Amino acid sequence: MPSSSVIDARNVSLTFRTNDGPVHALKDVDLTIEKGDFVSFIGPSGCGKTTFLRTIAALETPTAGMVYVNGQEADEARKARAYGYVFQAPGLYPWRTIAGNISLPLEIMGFDKPERQARIARVLELVELGGFAGKFPWQLSGGMQQRASIARALAFDADILLMDEPFGALDEIVRDRLNAAVLELWRKTGKTIGFVTHSIPEAVYLSTKIVVMSPRPGRITRVIESTLPAERPLEIRDTPEFIEIAQQVREGLREGHSYD
Numbered sequence: 560m561p562s563s564s565v566i567d568a569r570n571v572s573l574t575f576r577t578n579d580g581p582v583h584a585l586k587d588v589d590l591t592i593e594k595g596d597f598v599s600f601i602g603p604s605g606c607g608k609t610t611f612l613r614t615i616a617a618l619e620t621p622t623a624g625m626v627y628v629n630g631q632e633a634d635e636a637r638k639a640r641a642y643g644y645v646f647q648a649p650g651l652y653p654w655r656t657i658a659g660n661i662s663l664p665l666e667i668m669g670f671d672k673p674e675r676q677a678r679i680a681r682v683l684e685l686v687e688l689g690g691f692a693g694k695f696p697w698q699l700s701g702g703m704q705q706r707a708s709i710a711r712a713l714a715f716d717a718d719i720l721l722m723d724e725p726f727g728a729l730d731e732i733v734r735d736r737l738n739a740a741v742l743e744l745w746r747k748t749g750k751t752i753g754f755v756t757h758s759i760p761e762a763v764y765l766s767t768k769i770v771v772m773s774p775r776p777g778r779i780t781r782v783i784e785s786t787l788p789a790e791r792p793l794e795i796r797d798t799p800e801f802i803e804i805a806q807q808v809r810e811g812l813r814e815g816h817s818y819d
């Protein structure tokens with residue numbers, strides 16, 4: 560039976576068949592995500608973070624187990640456009656303006672021009688790129704391009720946003736700013752967010768729930784509920800409470816022998 564949770568993964572395993580034999584990317588993964596949660600997935604390379612996010616999005620099919628999204632099977636939820644997905648690289652078309660890039664999926668979905676324009680203006684405002692609609696991607700910095708790709712994912716106005724290490728390639732100062740921007744967006748919109756990262760401070764700063772994963776086979780070793788308030792100035796990272804949660808994440812990673 561599907562549940563009332565926004566995302567509900569039950570006993571999910573996914574084995575890739577490769578020429579070198581089977582790769583157990585996910586093994587017996589159970590996780591429940593409630594409406595308005597900000598969930599980060601952290602763990603070393605190969606622990607299945609991307610695979611799990613892609614499974615939620617029905618871009619991969621589990622070998623065993625079930626994923627429900629909004630009470631529907633993941634594949635149905637994908638067809639109902641239940642989520643926006645932000646990839647590691649911005650992936651903007653260089654020959655289209657920022658507005659044109661955001662417009663493309665809306666065109667494919669059949670929204671008329673006034674509706675597209677209204678949506679583009681709204682999402683560009685949300686990511687603070689209001690003045691950049693007519694620019695081309697190459698006229699924007701890397702951080703601004705990544706914000707444009709977030710705007711594109713927000714344009715369907717789905718209640719779920721899945722983000723696969725969106726800021727991994729950016730320098731720390733830009734990343735700080737974008738972390739604050741994403742948190743603000745989450746507070747303003749009340750969306751449910753799934754976010755893959757390699758960074759302990761990023762996971763602790765952003766999340767209501769931190770999911771620690773470990774490789775071979777890819778599994779969840781710990782789920783840490785954050786005790787930090789929803790409103791988080793960047794300086795919160797210097798507080799004892801923040802440092803304590805970061806410590807728990809570090810212990811979780813060690814438990815999984817992740818960095819052996």
Ligand SMILES: Nc1ncnc2c1ncn2[C@@H]1O[C@H](COP(=O)(O)OP(=O)(O)OP(=O)(O)O)[C@@H](O)[C@H]1O
Pocket residue numbers: 575576577582583584602603604605606607608609610611777
């Ligand atoms: N399409 C595929 N075919 C075969 N193996 C795959 C495929 N996709 C992922 N894998 C393997 O599954 C395991 C999990 O990969 P995944 O990309 O989910 O890990 P990750 O935690 O996101 O890693 P990273 O942090 O490096 O992005 C890895 O061993 C990877 O090589």
